[in-house]
Amino acid sequence: MAHLTTNPADKERFLCIYPSYINSKKTLAEGRRIAAEKGVENPSCTEIRDVLVAAGLNVLVENKMYPREWNRDVQFRGRVRIQIKLEDGSLCQDKFSSSKYSKTDRRDIPVYDLSLIRDLWEGRVKKQKQRQKKEEERVSQSALxxxxxxxxxxxxxxxxxxxxxxxxxxxxxxxxxxxxxxxxxxxxxxxxxxxxxxxxxxDTDTENNKFIFQLNGDKWMKLPEDLQFMTYLREWHIHATRIREIPAYIEAFVDLRVLDVPKNGLTKIPEEIGKLISLRELNVNYNKLRSIPAELGECENLERLEMTGNGSLSELPFELRSLQKLKHLDVSENRFASIPICVLRMENLTCLDISNNRLTDLPEDIDRLEALETLFLHRNRVRRVPMTMTNLVHLKMLVISADELYSIPSHIVDSPDIKLIRLYDNPISAPDEDVDEANVDAEVKDELEKEFMKTYIESLQDRDTQPMYTTKVSLSCLL
CATH class of the missing domain: 1.10.287 (Helix Hairpins)
Known part of the structure; x- marks a missing residue:
């Protein structure tokens, strides 16, 4: 259909690029538009946007799905629009010449532009690896x-x-x-x-207590005023209070290593948390968080992150991909419809708990988590396990609900090195005369259930065989 405007600066006249156009893993039939050696491996719409913005181009991102893309997962969505010309018809940037096109491609796609984008993208990756190598050398030579x-x-x-x-x-x-x-x-x-x-x-307790701050009980509605001057503290433990926010002056606690603040009704995490470069553990379980700040990705030394039971949490910022030292991630009892893209970029992650969410399928590139050892998927509606999961050579335990599961690789089922636990989420419960369940708080029930599941699963780790069900099995025969 013809464009409604002839103004080259209008967004309707911007050049359109789908990630499949420059994906070296795609075939020509699947939508690749350039030579494979000039493409990049599995680029995302967000990565293309970042590279183009760094190059100084005007970029728009649209929530569109490429017609030839068979995978309908959220991470494969997105289309990038690039402004090539100004209102007078001149190029926005002379270094991106649009005079060279592919002879075999009839579409208006500048090959020279894509080559520059690829060079910029690879340059950023190379610089990042160099910075990581220098940091590792510095740490190895220090007294850390x-x-x-x-x-x-x-x-x-x-x-x-x-x-x-x-x-x-x-x-x-x-x-x-x-x-x-x-x-x-x-x-x-x-x-x-x-x-x-x-x-x-x-002596050890006395010395350690000097660096640890503890606060418990619902009688506390705000933090002590003198706390802002104790910047030498290394641990915060604030449990089950009525404190609704973490103060912004937390950025001054550069030596803080543990931030343990569950069951406080927190609605947000301050952006200043990105200043805590020494933070290793963050626990915000059973709060009321609606989002996670992108600045958390600057806490590069974070090793353990727990966000259980924040009912409105449904996505994580892409900037969390920088948490390359993270080993344990718990996002259970939330509203995630899929595994976030940033989680698939955490190469050193060994334990992932995303149980009790809204998952229906797993991404095909889940094998990016090369170091993954334990994966909890129970209390979701996962229907199939992708074949790529067999590439996770370090996987030792997989816990999944089997109510709607119809496809799982035989390698995972038959492997003696993988403890596969298939649970059914429809247990038969009997009434208890001594306990009035109507008076039990829902949050406490969820926590007790999670503790029970953890204890049950840990008890299965030492067994030679694993049960195929928990409390109920349904069998049917079709004649």
Whole structure:
């Protein structure tokens, strides 16, 4: 159909590019428009937009699906429009000449432009790899490993409760009494060891408590005013309060490593969280978050991220792809319709929990998660498992609901190295006279159910065989 306007600067006259046009993995029949050696591997609409914007071009992104694209997943949607000419007909940028076209292609696609875009894209990737290599060399030559070792030791000492220390002391005292008749000198040595152990634990707790801030209970409606001056803190633990937001002055806590703020009714995370370059653990479970700030992707040292039970959460910003050190991601009990694209770019992710969401299918490029070991997909409506999942050589456990599952690769079913757990989400429950379930809070029920599932699944890890169902199996015969 003819254009409604002849103005070359109107968006209706912009050049259209689908990701399939420059995808080196596509065939000509599937929509590739240039030579395979000049294309890039599985580009996304967002990546094309970023490269063109960096080149100084005027770009628009439209929510369109390429007609030849067979996969209807959200990550394959998108069309890019590029302004080539100004209102007077002159080129927007002279370096992007539109005079050279492919002889075999009748469409108005400048081959020279696509080559420059490819060079820009590969240049960005090369610079990013160089920065990562320099950072790894800097870390290897620094004292970070020793500091991390000391930090892990402190965490271990903190987990050793006073009751456990008392029990160990009693054991040593009892050993002293038994050995007193054999070696007189052993009594003094063990008593001294007990005293040193007890003193060491007390000193360690005292030292660690200086760097840890804890707040519990619904009586708290706001944070103490003096907290903003304690920038030396390394851990925040705020549980089940009525505090509705994290203050913006958190950006001053550059040494913060653990931010544990579940069950507080938080509605948003401040953008200043991107300043916490030392952050390693973030727990925002069972809050009321509607979105995640893109600045969280700047926390490059983050290793564990938990966002369970935020009912309105349905997407993650693409900038989170920068979390290349992330190993554990929990986004269960939300409204995700598919695995976010940024998650598929997290190459070091070993555990992904996206259970109890709205998934119906898995992306074909799920094999990007090369380091994945554990995948929780239960309480979704996944109908088929793609064949590409067999490329996950490190996969050890897959938990999936089998109510609507009709296709799964035989390699996953038969592999002795993969613990496959197929659950049915229609358990038969009996009424309990002692417990009035109507008075139990829904959030508490979800948390208890999640804890039960985790305990149940962990108990299956040491078994030689795994059950094919939990409480109910339906069999039918068609004659």
């Amino acid at each position: 490993a020793r500091v991390d070792q000391q930090w892990q030791y402190r965490i271990a000492c903190r987990k050793l409760k006073s009751a456990e220390v008392a029990a160990l002391q009693c054991y040593l005292d009892r050993s002293c009494d038994q050995l007193h008749t054999l070696h007189n000198g052993t009594q003094c040595y063990l008593d001294r060891s007990c005293d040193q152990l007890h003193t060491l634990h007390d």
